[in-house]
Amino acid sequence: MANVAKNPAGLEIRSPRNADVSQVLDGGAQEFLTSLSREFAPRVSTLLQARQERQRQFDAGVRPDFIEETAWIRQSDWKVAPIPADLVDRRVEITGPVDRKMIINGLNSGANVYMADFEDANSPTWDNCIQGQINLLAAVRGDIEFHGPSGKCYRLGDNPATLMVRPRGWHLIERHLWCDGCPIPAALVDFGLFFFHNARHLLQERGSGPYFYLPKLQSHLEARLWNEVFLFAQDHLDLPRGSIRATVLIETLPAAFEMDEILYELREHSAGLNCGRWDYMFSFIKTFREHPDFVLPDRSQVTMTQPFLRAYTRLVVKTCHRRGIHAMGGMAAQIPIKDDPEANIAAMEKVAADKRREVADGHDGTWVAHPGLVPLAREIFGTLDQGNQIHKLLEVFEATPIDLIEPPRGTRTEAGLRQNVNVALQYVQAWLGGLGCVPLFNLMEDTATAEISRSQLWQWIRHGAKLEDGRVVDAALFRRILAEELAGLRVLNGDERNLTSRREQAARLIDELVTSPTLVDFLTIPAYDLLTRDTYQDEPAPTP
Numbered sequence: 001m002a003n004v005a006k007n008p009a010g011l012e013i014r015s016p017r018n019a020d021v022s023q024v025l026d027g028g029a030q031e032f033l034t035s036l037s038r039e040f041a042p043r044v045s046t047l048l049q050a051r052q053e054r055q056r057q058f059d060a061g062v063r064p065d066f067i068e069e070t071a072w073i074r075q076s077d078w079k080v081a082p083i084p085a086d087l088v089d090r091r092v093e094i095t096g097p098v099d100r101k102m103i104i105n106g107l108n109s110g111a112n113v114y115m116a117d118f119e120d121a122n123s124p125t126w127d128n129c130i131q132g133q134i135n136l137l138a139a140v141r142g143d144i145e146f147h148g149p150s151g152k153c154y155r156l157g158d159n160p161a162t163l164m165v166r167p168r169g170w171h172l173i174e175r176h177l178w179c180d181g182c183p184i185p186a187a188l189v190d191f192g193l194f195f196f197h198n199a200r201h202l203l204q205e206r207g208s209g210p211y212f213y214l215p216k217l218q219s220h221l222e223a224r225l226w227n228e229v230f231l232f233a234q235d236h237l238d239l240p241r242g243s244i245r246a247t248v249l250i251e252t253l254p255a256a257f258e259m260d261e262i263l264y265e266l267r268e269h270s271a272g273l274n275c276g277r278w279d280y281m282f283s284f285i286k287t288f289r290e291h292p293d294f295v296l297p298d299r300s301q302v303t304m305t306q307p308f309l310r311a312y313t314r315l316v317v318k319t320c321h322r323r324g325i326h327a328m329g330g331m332a333a334q335i336p337i338k339d340d341p342e343a344n345i346a347a348m349e350k351v352a353a354d355k356r357r358e359v360a361d362g363h364d365g366t367w368v369a370h371p372g373l374v375p376l377a378r379e380i381f382g383t384l385d386q387g388n389q390i391h392k393l394l395e396v397f398e399a400t401p402i403d404l405i406e407p408p409r410g411t412r413t414e415a416g417l418r419q420n421v422n423v424a425l426q427y428v429q430a431w432l433g434g435l436g437c438v439p440l441f442n443l444m445e446d447t448a449t450a451e452i453s454r455s456q457l458w459q460w461i462r463h464g465a466k467l468e469d470g471r472v473v474d475a476a477l478f479r480r481i482l483a484e485e486l487a488g489l490r491v492l493n494g495d496e497r498n499l500t501s502r503r504e505q506a507a508r509l510i511d512e513l514v515t516s517p518t519l520v521d522f523l524t525i526p527a528y529d530l531l532t533r534d535t536y537q538d539e540p541a542p543t544p
Contacts, residue, residue: 010034012178015126016535024133024193032196032236036188037179040229044170044185047222051171054218054254059290064257065401070220074260079324080270081242086162086208087113087271089387090326090365092377094161097121097437098132100146103139107160109371110378114161118190119168119215120279120447123436124528126176126535133193139163140198140206162208164247167191169216170225171522175532188229195233195244203243211271212246216279218254220261230269244269247328251276251448252283256312256404259319272326274367275313277304278333278448284308285455288405289519292463297410299420299452304330304354311403317362318394326388329358329366333443336372347442348376355380364388369437369444411468412460414481420453421478421510422485427453428506428523429489432530433498447524454523457514475515482507505530 011030015021058064066074093113096102106114116136122128138144139156140163146154167190168174173183191212199210214226230244248255248262250273255262263270281302288294296302304313313330320327332351337344351368355377358366365388368377423440427450430438438445459465460473467473486507493499509527513520520526 010180013176014178015176020134021130024130024137024197029193029196032233033177033184033189033192034179035236036192036229036232037182037184039232040188040225041179041182041185043225044187047219047225048171050221051218055287058287061291063401064254064287064405066257067261070258070261073264078264078267080263080267080272083271083325084209084245087211087245087326090162090328091381091384091387092374093164093328093365093367094371094374095121095166095331095367095369098128098135100131100135100138100144101148101154102437103135104144104146104154104156105371107139107163108157109161110374111161111368111371112365113164115164115166115213115367117166117436118186119166121437123431123434123531124168124172124174124186124524125434125531128434128436129174129190133197136163136165136194137197140201162211163202164211164213165190165194166213166215167194170222171216172524172528175528176535191229192233196237199233199237199239199243203239210244212244213274214246214248215276216252217248217262218252220258220265223248223262223265227266227269242268245271247271247274247326249274249276249279250312250316251279253280253287253405254283256280256315257401259316260323263319263323263325267323270323270325272320272328272364273316274328275316275330275363276448277309277313277330278446278452280309280312282448282451282455284405285452285459286519286521289455289459289462294405294407295459295463295465296408296456297412298416299456300416301410302408304357306408308404308406308408311399311406313358313363314361314394314397315399315404317392318397318399320364321362321390321393324390326364326390327362329355329363331367331369332373332377333369333445333449334373335370335439335442335444337442343442348373351376352380359383359389362389362392362394364390412465412473413468414471417457417460417467417473417478418481418485420457421481422489424450424453424457424510425482425485425489425503425506428509428527429499429503431527432502432505451523454510454513455519457510458516458519461514462519478514479511482511 011034090112092111094106094109094111095115095117096106098116142156168186170187172186174186174189175183177184195210202208202210217223234241234243246269250256317327334347334351355366366377426440427438427445465473
């Protein structure tokens with residue numbers, strides 16, 4: 001039964017009854033969220049409309065380019081604010097969802113930073129989001145514990161990693177929290193609750209600060225909005241300007257043309273840029289969705305050695321170092337393969353080669369998805385004796401618009417087609433069951449990699465791409481392979497009722513997304529409707 005309540009500040013909570021909600025949705029937090037929503041939600045809507053207009057231009061043949069009106073920002077000599085002490089050394093960062101055990105293991109992993117993720121690694125059920133805030137509140141105060149089913153107790157060690165938090169992107173809403181008749185942007189909910197409850201404690205008791213990762217930005221105007229949110233929040237709690245620091249993930253193609261501008265907008269609050277390369281591939285497909293000359297080969301062939309990705313990652317380094325701040329490398333999604341030593345050696349060598357490339361290019365740190373990769377990443381990035389290499393300038397490197405959009409070369413195979421179908425199917429099935437981070441084929445898959453899979457399937461069908469054996473990828477071929485992969489999962493995973501229902505839901509959703517005449521912007525938008533249908537009430541009940 002949904003709980004629909006309206007508090008004096010005008011915030012409607014349309015959610016299941018949950019005793020834990022009061023821990024993070026007390027009166028002060030509700031008032032803060034209401035203020036954030038009233039101040040910034042209309043601006044979010046305007047920026048999302050601007051995204052749509054820009055995409056229409058790309059569909060019509062306009063190519064991304066550097067902005068003429070902001071050339072003065074790119075040409076001027078300026079720096080972001082000095083780096084806080086606990087963010088100087090970010091050589092190894094680990095990411096993961098906001099469940100209690102993962103937060104403890106991430107903070108204890110030996111990495112410099114743990115990024116607690118409300119976005120791509122989190123299935124945003126109401127319970128996951130609320131429990132995640134409760135878990136972080138305990139983690140910030142050092143008293144978080146988790147008791148496993150075997151009786152083992154997990155606690156924080158003596159030297160935990162620095163905590164960063166990634167809220168959901170601007171494009172998502174939190175359906176269970178409404179203000180003035182509209183759902184609140186999920187980004188404001190995730191940011192607002194963490195900041196309200198933890199910012200002062202982090203600054204005054206931990207010698208740290210409220211640190212964030214900002215996902216899916218597509219323009220410097222979206223960064224400007226975040227900066228104004230930060231100023232508003234700091235003023236609301238009477239905290240110094242610049243207390244907040246944020247790293248922006250450059251994971252959309254349009255944002256790659258506005259790196260200097262994004263840093264400039266956030267210069268008082270900037271902690272640098274990160275190469276969100278999986279979402280970047282998805283954005284490449286989405287940006288050029290109507291153009292057959294940008295059809296990608298198999299996902300496995302779109303490696304970081306492809307020219308458009310090399311240009312993008314090196315431009316991140318050049319831009320950040322010129323402005324005196326970190327350029328963070330990309331994710332190593334591999335996980336240790338315990339039952340096959342030979343395969344594990346090969347996988348770890350892939351990781352090592354990728355990380356050696358990042359160090360050579362000038363990155364100041366890197367991401368891993370599994371604690372087992374922390375020692376390897378630390379060994380490779382341990383050569384940075386100052387904790388970073390911001391001093392390394394790529395003065396002779398230039399990236400032209402053509403460099404940044406050069407289509408990757410390779411082949412399309414049935415194996416690649418099947419992997420896309422299988423990954424999308426298994427991931428969406430898990431996501432609908434409340435899991436946002438899923439090990440598949442010895443890789444830790446999250447929403448970003450599922451987005452690549454389903455958008456690539458759409459792209460191949462949309463443009464009649466040919467496999468290397470000459471067959472054209474069409475809806476009939478896709479549906480035959482979907483049925484075969486679905487049958488294989490039934491054999492592998494069984495037919496338990498709830499699992500079967502989610503699997504069928506996932507298959508229907510993927511079919512709709514892949515065969516749609518237009519590419520849906522984010523799979524999480526229609527999937528969120530399915531995820532929340534049992535915990536959300538459309539119409540407010542009378543307030544008692």
